[in-house]
Amino acid sequence: xxxxxxxxxxxxxxxxxIPLPAVPLFERDEKLDLVGKFKAxxxxxxxxxxxxxxxxxxxxxxxxxxxxxxxxLSTVTELVSPAIPVFELDTDPHSYADVDVAIFKPLxxxxxxxxxxxxxxxxxxxxxxxxxxxMIVVLDIAALVPDMHAAYQKIxxxxxxxxTFIAGPSKTADIEQSLVLGAHGPRSMTIFxxxxxxxxxx
Numbered sequence: 573x574x575x576x577x578x579x580x581x582x583x584x585x586x587x588x589x590i591p592l593p594a595v596p597l598f599e600r601d602e603k604l605d606l607v608g609k610f611k612a613x614x615x616x617x618x619x620x621x622x623x624x625x626x627x628x629x630x631x632x633x634x635x636x637x638x639x640x641x642x643x644x645l646s647t648v649t650e651l652v653s654p655a656i657p658v659f660e661l662d663t664d665p666h667s668y669a670d671v672d673v674a675i676f677k678p679l680x681x682x683x684x685x686x687x688x689x690x691x692x693x694x695x696x697x698x699x700x701x702x703x704x705x706x707m708i709v710v711l712d713i714a715a716l717v718p719d720m721h722a723a724y725q726k727i728x729x730x731x732x733x734x735x736t737f738i739a740g741p742s743k744t745a746d747i748e749q750s751l752v753l754g755a756h757g758p759r760s761m762t763i764f765x766x767x768x769x770x771x772x773x774x
Contacts (some may be wrong), residue, residue: 592728595721606683606716607765614686617740618753619761630710630764631656634675637762638706641672647696648677648710665699674704680726681711684719687739691732701738707758711765 611621624630631651638644645659645668652658656675662668676695678688688709692698701707717723727735742757753759 595724598719598721600718604683604718606718607713609683609718610681610686610716611765613684614740614761614763617686618743619686619740619763621763621765623765625767627766630766633764634673634708634762638673641706643671644673644675645671645696645700645704646675647694647700648675651675651710659696659700661697665697665703668697668700668703671700671704673706673708674700675708675710676701677710677712678715680715680717680723682718682720682723682737683716685739687720687723687737689723689727689735689737691730692734693732695736698734698736702742702757704757705759707738707741707761709761709763711763712768713765714768 607623611623614621622633624633627650631653634644634651635655644656646652646656647659649658659674676690678690679694680689681687682689688711690701695701717726741753741759741761742755743751743753744755745751
């Protein structure tokens with residue numbers, strides 16, 4: 573049976589759609605400093621976090637942090653410049669094997685564990701955040717939610733084909749019980765947090 577026939581058969585035999593399970597409400601500290609919590613958690617798992625007042629500060633900080641990287645791509649249109657080319661889709665994922673720095677903007681971020689939520693629309697192509705050497709994230713502070721329960725409430729009814737949470741650079745602690753960053757994917761993650769007004773003024 574050919575690949576197309578197999579896929580067509582699977583498409584005709586999809587299980588019935590069932591409602592998402594109900595998630596109970598949990599008490600949370602309404603006075604929680606989401607920015608401070610997110611920053612602490614992200615730095616605790618190996619990310620670098622910068623809080624900027626002006627959006628236009630970000631390109632300068634990127635240039636200073638990665639002065640010698642050869643291939644830089646941005647899926648964030650506000651950061652595209654002669655020095656930072658726009659991401660262009662190539663259906664062959666191998667074409668991104670030499671990407672040094674990739675820049676993304678998540679739909680939301682979770683303060684309790686610093687997880688960042690992306691769909692394929694934000695990633696450009698699924699492989700990019702996992703194959704790049706360094707991952708840069710620009711995070712609107714308004715996209716912060718306190719915990720995974722709040723994140724679920726926001727994304728549970730959204731329509732998307734692919735989505736993933738990413739927290740920190742690639743890491744493993746399996747090698748002689750030592751934490752090793754960059755073991756399977758990006759060697760670093762740098763997050764620039766900014767207030768919404770900063771982008772409007774940028």
